Amino acid sequence: MFRRQLEGFEESIMGLRALLKELVIHSKEYAAAGKYFGKEETALADELVQRKHARAIFSTSYSELGSLSELFGEMHDTLAQVQSSRVSMLLGVESLLSRSMQQFSEKELLKEAGELRKDVTKLGEEYEALLAKLLSKPRQPGQLSNGTVTPTGLGDLAGTLGLGSPAFSRGSYSGAGEPISTGASPVSVSSGSSSIFSSDPGSTTNGSDKHQRSLEREVMVARRRFELARFDLVRYLNRVDCMKKLILTECFNSIMYAQLGHFHACHELIKSVEPTLRKRQEMMQVSRKDFERDELMWTSQRELLDKRLSQHVDTVSCNLGSNESSLVASGVLSVDAAVLNASFPSLDLPVEVISSDTSRSRATVATSPGGLAKQGYLFVRNSMFPARSWKRRWFQIHAGKLFQTTSRGGSGRYPAESSLSLVCDLLLARVRELEGSCLPFCFEVIDANRAKLLLQAATAHDMIEWIEAARHSTESALEKQSHRQEVHPEQQSVIDELTKANPCCADCGQEPAEWVSTNIGCLLCIECSGIHRSLGVHESKVRSLALDSWDMSLLTLLRDELGNNTVNAIWEHSVPDSWTKPTPTTIRDEKARFIKTKYHLHGFAEPDATLDELEDDDSVLKQELAKRFIAGASRGNVKELMWCLAHGVDVNVRAGEQNETALHVSAAAGAATCCDYLVLNGASLTLTDKHGHLPYDAAKAGGVETIQLALMQKTSLEQNQVQSDIRKT
Numbered sequence: 001m002f003r004r005q006l007e008g009f010e011e012s013i014m015g016l017r018a019l020l021k022e023l024v025i026h027s028k029e030y031a032a033a034g035k036y037f038g039k040e041e042t043a044l045a046d047e048l049v050q051r052k053h054a055r056a057i058f059s060t061s062y063s064e065l066g067s068l069s070e071l072f073g074e075m076h077d078t079l080a081q082v083q084s085s086r087v088s089m090l091l092g093v094e095s096l097l098s099r100s101m102q103q104f105s106e107k108e109l110l111k112e113a114g115e116l117r118k119d120v121t122k123l124g125e126e127y128e129a130l131l132a133k134l135l136s137k138p139r140q141p142g143q144l145s146n147g148t149v150t151p152t153g154l155g156d157l158a159g160t161l162g163l164g165s166p167a168f169s170r171g172s173y174s175g176a177g178e179p180i181s182t183g184a185s186p187v188s189v190s191s192g193s194s195s196i197f198s199s200d201p202g203s204t205t206n207g208s209d210k211h212q213r214s215l216e217r218e219v220m221v222a223r224r225r226f227e228l229a230r231f232d233l234v235r236y237l238n239r240v241d242c243m244k245k246l247i248l249t250e251c252f253n254s255i256m257y258a259q260l261g262h263f264h265a266c267h268e269l270i271k272s273v274e275p276t277l278r279k280r281q282e283m284m285q286v287s288r289k290d291f292e293r294d295e296l297m298w299t300s301q302r303e304l305l306d307k308r309l310s311q312h313v314d315t316v317s318c319n320l321g322s323n324e325s326s327l328v329a330s331g332v333l334s335v336d337a338a339v340l341n342a343s344f345p346s347l348d349l350p351v352e353v354i355s356s357d358t359s360r361s362r363a364t365v366a367t368s369p370g371g372l373a374k375q376g377y378l379f380v381r382n383s384m385f386p387a388r389s390w391k392r393r394w395f396q397i398h399a400g401k402l403f404q405t406t407s408r409g410g411s412g413r414y415p416a417e418s419s420l421s422l423v424c425d426l427l428l429a430r431v432r433e434l435e436g437s438c439l440p441f442c443f444e445v446i447d448a449n450r451a452k453l454l455l456q457a458a459t460a461h462d463m464i465e466w467i468e469a470a471r472h473s474t475e476s477a478l479e480k481q482s483h484r485q486e487v488h489p490e491q492q493s494v495i496d497e498l499t500k501a502n503p504c505c506a507d508c509g510q511e512p513a514e515w516v517s518t519n520i521g522c523l524l525c526i527e528c529s530g531i532h533r534s535l536g537v538h539e540s541k542v543r544s545l546a547l548d549s550w551d552m553s554l555l556t557l558l559r560d561e562l563g564n565n566t567v568n569a570i571w572e573h574s575v576p577d578s579w580t581k582p583t584p585t586t587i588r589d590e591k592a593r594f595i596k597t598k599y600h601l602h603g604f605a606e607p608d609a610t611l612d613e614l615e616d617d618d619s620v621l622k623q624e625l626a627k628r629f630i631a632g633a634s635r636g637n638v639k640e641l642m643w644c645l646a647h648g649v650d651v652n653v654r655a656g657e658q659n660e661t662a663l664h665v666s667a668a669a670g671a672a673t674c675c676d677y678l679v680l681n682g683a684s685l686t687l688t689d690k691h692g693h694l695p696y697d698a699a700k701a702g703g704v705e706t707i708q709l710a711l712m713q714k715t716s717l718e719q720n721q722v723q724s725d726i727r728k729t
Contacts, residue, residue, distance in 0.1 A: 009237050010117075013109055013237075013240060016105075016109060016240075016244055017105050017109045020101045020102070020104065020105040020109070021105065023097060023101055024097065024101055024102045024105070027093060027094065027097035027101075028094070030090075030093060031090045031093055031094040034086060034089075034090040034093075035087075035090060037086075038083045038086050038087060038090075041079055041082070041083050041086075042079070042080070042083055044079060045075070045076040045079035045080050045083070046076070048072040048073070048075055048076045048079075049072060049073060049076045074273065074276075078269060078270070078273065081265075081269050082266050082269065085261075085262050085265040085266060085269075086262060088258075088261075088262070089258045089259060089261065089262035092254065092255065092258035093255055093258060096251045096254050096255055096258075097251055097255065100247060100250075100251055101247065101248075101251060104243070104244075104247050109240065116229070116232055116233045116236050117233065119229045119232075119233075120226070120229045120230050120233050123222070123225050123226040123229045123230075124226050124229075124230075126222050126225075126226070127219075127222040127223050127225075127226040130215070130218050130219045130222045131219055131222075131223075133215065134215050134216065134219050137212065137215070373397040373398065373469040373470075373472055373473040373476075374395075374396070374397045374465060374466055374469030374470075374473075375394070375395065375396040375397070376394070376395065376462070376466075377392050377393065377394055377395075377458075378392075378393060378395050378455045378456060378457060378466070379391065379392055379393075379455065379456040379457075380393050380395075380404070380453065380454070380455055380456075381454045381455075381456075390456070393405060395423075395455070396420065397426070397466075397469050397470055397473045398473070399473070400425065400426050400427050400473050400474050400476070401422060401423075401424070401425050401426060401473075402422075402423040402424050402425075402426055402429075402445065402470070403420040403421065403422055403423060404420070404421055404423050405419070405420055405421075406419060406420075406421045423445070423453065424445060424447040424448075424453070425447075425448075426445075426470050426473060426474045427474055428447065428448035429445055429446060429447045429448065430445070430446045430533065430534055430535075430536050430537075431443065431444075431445050431446075431466075431467050431470040431471070431534070432444060432446075432467070432534060433463065433467065434454065439456060440456075440460070441456055441457040441458065441459060441460055441462070441463040442454060442455065442456045442457075442463075443455055443456075443457070443463055443466065443467055445470075446536070448537075471530055471534070474530060474533070475526055475527070475530050488552075490552065491550060491552060491555060494552070494555040494556065494559055495545055495550070495555065497559055498523070498545070498555065498558055498559050498563075499512070499513070499514075499523070499545065501559070501563055502522070502523040502563050502564045502565075504525075504564075505523065505524050505525035505528050505584075506522035506523060506524060506528075506564040506567055506568055507522075507524060507525075507528045507531075507581075507582060507591065507594065507595055507598070508525060508527075508528055508581075508582040508583060508584055508586060508591055509582075509583055509584055510525035510527065510528070510584040511525070511584075512525070513525055513564075514526070514544060514545050514546050515528075515529035515532075515542055515543070515544055515545070516542070516543050516544075516545060516558065517529075517532050517540045517541065517542055518541045518542075518543055518554065518558075518680050519540065519541045519680040519681045519682075520540055520562075520567055520571070520599065521557075521558060521561070521562025521563065521566065521567050521642070521677075522562070522563070522564050522567040522568070523545075523563075523564055524542070525584075527588060527591065528591060528595065529542045531588070531591060531592045531595050531596075532595065532599075534592070535595075535596065535599065535600055538682065539599060539600060540599060541680065553672070553676055554676060554680075556673075557638075557673050557676050557677060560673070561638040561639070561673050561677070562638070562642075562677075566639060566642070567642070570605065570606065570639070570642050570643050570646050571598055571599065571602075571604060571605060571646055572598065572604045573604060573605060573606035574604055574605070574606055574607060575604050576604075579594070579597075579604075581594065582594050602646055602647065602648055605643075605646040605647055606643070606646075608647070622649075622650075622653075623655075625644055625647060625648070625649040625653075626649060626650075626653040626654075626655045627655055628640070628644055628649075629641065629644040629649045629653060629655075629662055630653075630655045630656060630660070630662055630665055632644060632662075632674075633662035633663070633665040633666045633669070633671070633674055633678070634665045634666075634669050635669075635671075636666065636669055636670075636671030636673065636674050637674075638673055638674055638677050641662065641674060641677060641678065642677075645681060651678060651681050651682050651683050652682070652683060652684050652687060654687075654689075657690070658689050658690045658691070659689050659690040660689045660690075660698070661683065661684070661687055661689075661695070662674075662678055662683065663675060663678045663679070663683040663684070663685070663687075663695045664689055664693070664695050664698045665698075666678060667695045667696065667698045667699035668698040668699065668701060670699075675695075683695075
C-alpha cells in the first residue's frame, strides 16, 4: 500500500516539475516579450523628439491646440515613464517566477527526492536480507520444553516485533496533502531472561546464543535505519506538498502585486495629464468646426478662381481674333507690347488666402533689414542653347543678393536635393526691363562683369515687382551696412568739408547726401543713388562716403573741382518749363525719369550757338567738340571737360597732329585733377598716340613723376583686366 502511494506521489512530483518547467519557460518568454515591447515603445518615444523631423511637424494652424512639438514631447515623457514602470514589473516577474520556481524545481523536487528514494530502497533491501536471515534460523529443542514459545511462536516473531517486510508495511496516504504514516510502532528489545530468544543454559551452548542475539541486534538496527529513512521520505513528500502551495501562492500573489503597482502607476500618470487632455479635446471640437469652415472657403475660392480664369481664356480668344484680323488687314506681322500685355491678364488670386501668421511674417520681412524681398518662379534662358533654353526656376531676392534654386542627384526612389546658389550680388548689378524684346515681361540682370542674365516673368505686374524688389533689397542692404572702422583724419576732414558744402542731394534735395557719383562728381541721397546705379557704371559710378574707402586724390577732386553746384550748373543748365525738378517727396518714377533725361539723354545741358549751327553736320560737330575737349585738357580745366562730356563728346577721342587723347594732353601738362576726372569717366590708359606713346609716357616726357607713377599703376591694372577678359572669352 505504501509503495503504491509512494509511486503515485512520485508521479505527482514529476507532473509538478514539468509544470514548473513550463512556467519558467513561459515566464522568460513573457519577460523577453515585455522587454522587446518596451524597446519598441522607447524607440517610438525617441522618434517623437527627433530633431531631424522638426520641420516636418511645424505648423502655425490652430494655435489654440499648441505646437505639435510640445504634444510630441508630452507623449514622449508619458511613454518613457510607462516603460520605466513596466521594466520594474518585468524584473519582478522574472525574479519571482523564473528564479524562485526554477530553484524550487531543481533543488527540492529533483535533488532531495532522488537521494531520499535511494536511501529508502537501499536500507529496505538491507533490512529484508537480515530479517530473512533471522527467520531462517531453526529452533532449538530446548525451547519447546520450557514453554516460553509455542511452535508457532517463531512465525509470529516478525509481527510481534513489527519486523514485517517493507513490501507489506502498513501506511496510508490520503492523496490530498494528508500525511503518510509508517505504520510501525517502536518496540524495545530487552536482553533479560524474559526475552523470547532466551534459552536454557543447559540446553544450548554459549556460542549459538551469542550468535542469535547478535543477529537479532543487527535486524533491529537495520529496521531502525530503514524506518527513519522511510519517515524522512514521507516527511519530504508531505513537505513538498506544502511548499509547492506556499511557493506558487507567494509567487503569483507577488506578481499580481507587481501588476497592480505597474497599472496603478500608469493610471496615476495618465490621470495627472487628464485635465490637459480634456481641454485639448474641447479645443479639438472648435478646431474641427474651423476646419470645416475653411474647407468651404477654399471650395468657394476655387470656384471663383476657375470662373475668373475662364473669363481670361475668353478674353484672350477675343483679343487674338481681333488682332489677327487687324494684322491681316494692315499686312503687319509684328505684335507690339500692348497686344502682348492684353493677351496675358493677371493670374493673381481674386482673394489672397493666407493665415494671420503669414501676414505678420510678410510684414516683418518687409520691414526687417536684409529680409526676404521676393521669391517665385521665373523663366531663365541658357546662353549656350538659346533656341530651347527657357527653363522655369525658383529665384529669391534676399539681403541684397539674387539666388537660384538648383537641383542635383535624384534617381529612382531618392528625390533630388535642392539648394540655393548665388546668382549675383545686386549691390554690384543692374536690374532693368529689357527693351525692344519680342518676348513679353522680360528683364535683365547685368552683374559687375557686365554678364547678362535674361529672365522672364509670367505677367507685367510680376516683372515690375521683381525689378522693384531688387531695388528695395539693394537700398535696404546699403542702409544697414556698417561704417568703416578706421578713417584717416586728413581724409575725414576732406569728407566733412565735402558734405558741408553739399548737404543735400544734387537731383532731389533730400538730406542727407551720403552717396557720390564719382565720375559725375555730385552727392546723392540713397534713393537717387539707386536710380544712378540702375543707369549702369558706364554712366554713373556710385560709392558711399560712409561705407567705402577713398583715395585722397579723389576726395580732393570732388572738393575742389566738382560738387553739386558745379555739376548742376552744367547738367541742369537749361531745364525746360515743362519739367519740374524733383523734391524729396517726389515719387521714385518721376525722379528716375528726370535723372535719366538729365544724365543719359543730356536733355538739360547748356545749348551752344556754335554747336547748334553744326547740328546738321555730325562729323563737323564731333570735330569741334573734340577740339574743345582737348583744349580744356591742355589747360587743366575740369569744368570744360565736364561741359564737353555733357554735350556727348567721346572721352577717348583723338585730335591734333599727334593723334593724342585728352588723357595724353592732361598728363603732359601735369594736370593731375584732369587725369583723375578723365580716368573716372572711362578714359583708356592703354591707347597710344601717333608715336605709340601711352599717357604715362606723356607724363614722363613732361617731367611729371607723380602723374607718371599714378598712371603706370592704373595702366597695369587696366592691362591685367583686359587680359583677364580675353581669357574668359
